[in-house]
Amino acid sequence: MKEKIQQQIFDEWLKKHKGLIFKILRAYAFTPMDREDLFQDITIQLWHSIPKFRGDSAVATWIYRVALNIAIKWIKKEQKTPRPESLEKAEHLLYENDFKMDDRLVWLYEQISQLSEIDRSITLLLLDDFSYKEMANILGITESNIGVKINRIKKQLIVKSKKYEHDGI
Structure with a gap:
C-alpha cells in the first residue's frame, strides 16, 4: 500500500471515528498524560493496521478492536511500572482544563x-x-x-x- 493512500485512510478514520477512540482513552487512562500516551499508542497501531484491514467488518469495528487491544495491553504495562510520585504531583501544572x-x-x-x-x-x-x-x-x-x-x-x-x-x- 502506498504511504499517501495509507495517510488518506488514516486521516479519514481519525476524523470520522475519533469519538470512539476518546471514549476508550477516558475509560482506560485517567490522567491527561496517560491519555496522550495511550492515544499515541493507539494511533500508531491503527496506522500499522491499515494494510491488514480487509473490509470483513465495519471500520468502526476494526478501530474498536485495535484500540481496545492496545488499551488492555497498555493498562497492564502501566500497572507494572508505576509513575514516579514527583510526576503525579506536578502533572496539574502541565494540564489546565477549563472544560x-x-x-x-x-x-x-x-x-x-x-x-x-x-x-x-x-x-x-x-x-x-x-x-x-x-x-x-x-x-x-x-x-x-x-x-x-x-x-x-x-x-x-x-x-x-x-x-x-x-x-x-
Missing part, C-alpha cells in the same frame, strides 16, 4: 473505570450500540457470554446509581 464536564458523566466514567478490562470494553461497545455479535467478534468471546456480562454490569451500575442519587454524591 467542566457534567457530574453524572464524570460519575459514569468513574464507574466504568472500576470495571475489569473486558467489562470496560463491553460497556463502551454497548454505549456505542454495537450488537452482541459485533462485540463478541471484537473481544473474542461468545455472544451468550456478552449477554451475561452486560446483565451483570447493568445490575451493578443500577445499584451504584441508586446510591449515587440517594447520597447526592
Whole structure:
C-alpha cells in the first residue's frame, strides 16, 4: 500500500471515528498524560493496521478492536511500572482544563473505570450500540457470554446509581 493512500485512510478514520477512540482513552487512562500516551499508542497501531484491514467488518469495528487491544495491553504495562510520585504531583501544572464536564458523566466514567478490562470494553461497545455479535467478534468471546456480562454490569451500575442519587454524591 502506498504511504499517501495509507495517510488518506488514516486521516479519514481519525476524523470520522475519533469519538470512539476518546471514549476508550477516558475509560482506560485517567490522567491527561496517560491519555496522550495511550492515544499515541493507539494511533500508531491503527496506522500499522491499515494494510491488514480487509473490509470483513465495519471500520468502526476494526478501530474498536485495535484500540481496545492496545488499551488492555497498555493498562497492564502501566500497572507494572508505576509513575514516579514527583510526576503525579506536578502533572496539574502541565494540564489546565477549563472544560467542566457534567457530574453524572464524570460519575459514569468513574464507574466504568472500576470495571475489569473486558467489562470496560463491553460497556463502551454497548454505549456505542454495537450488537452482541459485533462485540463478541471484537473481544473474542461468545455472544451468550456478552449477554451475561452486560446483565451483570447493568445490575451493578443500577445499584451504584441508586446510591449515587440517594447520597447526592
